[in-house]
Amino acid sequence: MAQLRSHISISLDGFTAGPSPSLDDPLGAGGEQLHEWALANAAWRAQHGREGGEVNASTAVLERATENVGAYVMGRNMFGGGSGPWAEGAERWDGWWGEEPPFHVPVFVLTHHAREPLELRGGTTFHFVTDGLEAALARAFEAADGKDVSVAGGAAAIRQCLAAGVLDELHLHVVPVLLGGGTRLLDGLASGPFGLEPVEAIHAPGVTHLTYRKA
Amino acid sequence: MAQLRSHISISLDGFTAGPSPSLDDPLGAGGEQLHEWALANAAWRAQHGREGGEVNASTAVLERATENVGAYVMGRNMFGGGSGPWAEGAERWDGWWGEEPPFHVPVFVLTHHAREPLELRGGTTFHFVTDGLEAALARAFEAADGKDVSVAGGAAAIRQCLAAGVLDELHLHVVPVLLGGGTRLLDGLASGPFGLEPVEAIHAPGVTHLTYRKA
Secondary structure, rough: OOOEEEEEEEEOEEEEEOOOOOOOOOOOHHHHHOOOOHHHEEEHHHHHHOOOEEEOOHHHHHHHHHEEEEEEEEEEEHOOOOOOOOOOOOOOOOOOOOOOOOOOOOOEEEEOOOOOEEEOOOEEEEEOOOOOOHHHHHHHHHOOOOOOOEEEEEHHHHHHHHOOOOOOOEEEEEEEEOOOOOOEOOOOOOOEEOEEEEEHHHHHEOOEEEEEEOO | OOEEEEEEEEOOOEEEEEOOOOOOOOOOOOOOOOHHHOOHHHHHHOOOOOOEEEEOOOHHHHHHHHHOEEEEEEEEHHHHOOOOOOOOOOOOOOOOOOOOOOOOOEEEEEEEOOOOOOOOOOOOEEEHHHHHHHHHHHHHHHHHHEEEEEEOOOOHHHHHHOOOOOEEEEEEEOOOOOOOOOOEOOOOOOOEOEEEEEEEEEEEOOOEEEEEOOO
């Protein structure tokens, strides 16, 4: 059965972005350190049309992250930032992702701003969903046509899925860095058992990959 | 060479104790969930003179935690709580640990209250060190006589060691529970690379064991 999955890099102190994110610095202060392990890896580079890169225990993890994904859901901040032209309602703002985004499948953006779908090169079409998470997931699973749906981020979108209990699998890529502030993935959720069980832990150079799955 | 190590259970949202710890509830609200994996395990039970228990991937982790430890260092809260009789200076308060504590080696307690050593059954003697972390570590390594020293906790003592850059190895036992508040292990440290590198990740039922070591 099609699963709802999410993969996100997180600092050892629990942040998925550093302090003071902005249009110029969407990952916040120090946030780029969370992604260095991926950007250096051959699998990420291949997924983004680049050559070379490291091959190590993270390679298979990155390959599995995009395997069998038929659609993505993401928050509006991840599409295009919470301030700046997009927040001002400018229809021309096409997000962070350039002319050929790395998704290659439909992407459903959670937003309050209705907008026509944005079709870009390489199979990525952004659809803007204004009627909430449940509607976005329904549309994404329909578009995925039996494949999985991945929640691309950011933290708020993943947290919303965790709060709703709809996530089947969460992959945390734990990076040995302290950000000391910023966006915490797991704040504001109900205390008690997490709801997903640990099922795998993979050590790789400079990052630890933890998988949690619905029991 | 003798190493300075520490082992601590931590919630997935980064807390080593829940909200509102007290003499009656030293682990804070929900904090006991962090230790269930250990208390159910045959290795922990054997270390505490009890029979039975589960044997799984956590068993070897628990056995290694006490292997080759010649002395412990702990914060005063872990010895006997931050309030109540001990804080009031009563010399009769002998901590949480009962007549035969599970340490079986000298334990050096970081405190502001000078006090005669407290010798209990089974080889545990608590020494009260009033001149700071460096002095406590020096005395502990001397007492350990070539073996390792383990920082037993709590979070403040471990954090002090991390801030001073003196910890060689940190073992985090990550429990899939959210406490939502309480004591965070990694707050208030300098942001940037953690200083210890991930070297091992072990999946076990209901807990993930992560090891970080000085590069």
